[in-house]
Amino acid sequence: MKFTKPSLSIAEQIERIEARGMAVPDHRVATHYLRHISYYRLRAYWLPFEDPAPADGEHTFKPGTSFDDVLALYVFDRRLRLLIMDAIERVEVSLRGCWAHHLAMKYGPHGYLDPALYYRPDRYAESFTALISEVNKSKDTFILHYKQKYDDPQHPPIWMTAEIISLGQLSMWLSNLKGRADRQAIAKPYGLDQVILVSLAHHLTYIRNICAHHGRLWNKQVTVKMMVPNSPASLKLAMNPASQGRIYNTLAVLGYLLGIIAPGTRWRQELIELMDSSALADTVAMGFPPNWKKMSAWAVQP
Numbered sequence: 001m002k003f004t005k006p007s008l009s010i011a012e013q014i015e016r017i018e019a020r021g022m023a024v025p026d027h028r029v030a031t032h033y034l035r036h037i038s039y040y041r042l043r044a045y046w047l048p049f050e051d052p053a054p055a056d057g058e059h060t061f062k063p064g065t066s067f068d069d070v071l072a073l074y075v076f077d078r079r080l081r082l083l084i085m086d087a088i089e090r091v092e093v094s095l096r097g098c099w100a101h102h103l104a105m106k107y108g109p110h111g112y113l114d115p116a117l118y119y120r121p122d123r124y125a126e127s128f129t130a131l132i133s134e135v136n137k138s139k140d141t142f143i144l145h146y147k148q149k150y151d152d153p154q155h156p157p158i159w160m161t162a163e164i165i166s167l168g169q170l171s172m173w174l175s176n177l178k179g180r181a182d183r184q185a186i187a188k189p190y191g192l193d194q195v196i197l198v199s200l201a202h203h204l205t206y207i208r209n210i211c212a213h214h215g216r217l218w219n220k221q222v223t224v225k226m227m228v229p230n231s232p233a234s235l236k237l238a239m240n241p242a243s244q245g246r247i248y249n250t251l252a253v254l255g256y257l258l259g260i261i262a263p264g265t266r267w268r269q270e271l272i273e274l275m276d277s278s279a280l281a282d283t284v285a286m287g288f289p290p291n292w293k294k295m296s297a298w299a300v301q302p
Helices: 010-019 027-036 039-049 067-107 121-137 141-149 167-176 180-190 194-212 233-238 248-261 267-277
Strands: none
Touching: 010 027, 010 039, 027 039, 027 067, 039 067, 067 167, 067 180, 067 194, 067 248, 067 267, 121 167, 167 194, 180 194, 180 248, 194 248, 233 248, 248 267
16 A cells, blocks of 8 residues: 655644644644644544544544643653653662672672573573673773773673663563572562562563653553562552553552652652643553552552
């Protein structure tokens, strides 16, 4: 099938969405946001406002749909991504530290590079190559200092590489660790089983990448899911097993982890305030269980 859709000017884009039934109260405002966000990007946020398409034509918008509502939903999603990124940053830094400290204390500063510690040689080789590539590209003072001062061992100790390793790489190193006791020791500060921690690290890498590339998140069908833990009970009760493909469970586990990593944080309260600020954000589409605010996990102090 040949692609035949024409390029449209911003004025023509506004004309098209108005013809389909969307109110555009201020063309000047719409022109600004269509220029700086783009028609195609905003299109993902007006999909919930569309009626099913007739067999012979385009989708029309539900009565009462306004460009302002679409923009408000876009802003909500942006704020949600920023809040999630804030949490994942703290989880990532904490996980780096727990990983590096345990392996350094048990196997020494450079023991983490021993291939014998890992299940699969191919995955170890892939992880090692990616990590050393990052080390070689790094301009961080501590990496440059190590290279200038030491040549044996050639590569930096684990507490230095932990500062430049990505969450995705860390997830691979962690999942490939052969010793269950090592994985369990790294998971212990979080009150999680090592299987859950490995699953969570992989899942958060996926979510972080969506956020880092500014992708739509609020009602996204998540393809890289995490396992729902059986313990601790507080986390199990906070999660919604019926909606594993939605963002709610990610929010629940981030709230739990921040309670450990950053006691006193207002992150959960900020999430509640964000949800309260947007009547357009469909909690069902996000995977929230009914009466979620009454659950003990979300019973935070104002």
